[in-house]
């Protein structure tokens with residue numbers, strides 16, 4: 330089972346100064362900053378997935394790449410651009426989520442083939458159009474006309490994609506994208522893609538589905554699947570079900586969720602082998618928009634906030650060195666929280682107490698926890714939060730390795 334990490338240009342600066350919260354004056358972002366596979370060992374994924382929409386920008390707004398970054402990706406190729414080790418493989422896709430509101434995908438086959446070929450991907454997924462709708466018993470309900478249309482568009486583009494890739498002697502493995510709105514319609518897509526000649530098929534549009542719904546689709550696909558056809562689950566991370574998914578031909582998946590939970594999840598943002606802890610929020614007075622608003626409106630005094638922020642950081646570091654008690658740290662955190670917490674929100678202090686008592690960074694085997702200690706458990710700014718995301722990826726990787734497939 331291979332896990333691909335979708336790229337969104339998430340890097341950290343190895344020379345970031347956590348005590349003064351500043352970057353090195355000598356830092357050159359594109360030269361010095363590192364990706365997850367350079368920041369932690371073991372490498373927390375088998376490969377990366379890069380979307381054309383993320384590189385090029387899309388109707389939903391600017392891409393994650395600046396124009397010079399895009400140029401460098403094309404010039405260096407995906408492997409050199411990401412400084413990938415030989416053990417990591419690469420998949421390109423179109424990033425269908427970015428053009429979900431359009432009537433048709435905004436790319437044609439030639440430009441997508443050009444993107445995959447020029448970047449030197451190992452594999453490339455055909456252009457697809459996501460169907461957002463699910464009918465568990467398809468015989469009971471008629472699908473919306475737009476869903477049928479989107480499936481047809483995806484299949485036509487897949488056929489054209491494979492034929493043109495073959496004609497041009499593409500150097501990457503073409504992967505067909507299957508879309509559906511239920512078990513039978515996914516099986517229909519897979520059958521059609523196999524007939525076209527695809528031996529590897531990516532299942533799209535399943536992100537909102539529950540695991541048992543994904544399984545129902547996989548069972549229906551089993552009825553038509555050639556024994557050597559490999560399936561990829563786009564955007565899915567269900568560790569608990571992966572062994573079962575594997576029995577239905579799934580050999581790879583990709584997901585950002587473990588990474589993103591580090592800063593998007595309110596509470597389960599520091600993962601461990603058996604569960605999750607809550608990272609300790611110490612927002613930066615000078616860089617936190619919500620806090621800035623409170624200060625500007627006069628409801629919080631800036632000087633008071635700065636004093637409380639510093640007291641928290643000091644107390645947390647002293648606690649980690651064994652120089653103060655849990656009560657003292659919680660006291661400092663309570664004082665800062667009373668200034669900055671949204672009155673509609675519940676206090677985090679009980680969760681912080683659990684995190685500090687468990688001190689998961691002390692036992693985590695990942696290189697980042699070893700190096701940064703308690704800093705990685707502090708919810709504050711991109712350098713800490715992304716490192717915690719990279720740590721979460723190592724936890725996911727270890728969970729995947731403990732599963733048995735076959």
Ligand SMILES: [Zn+2]
Nearest residue numbers: 693695698720
């Ligand atoms: Zn760790």
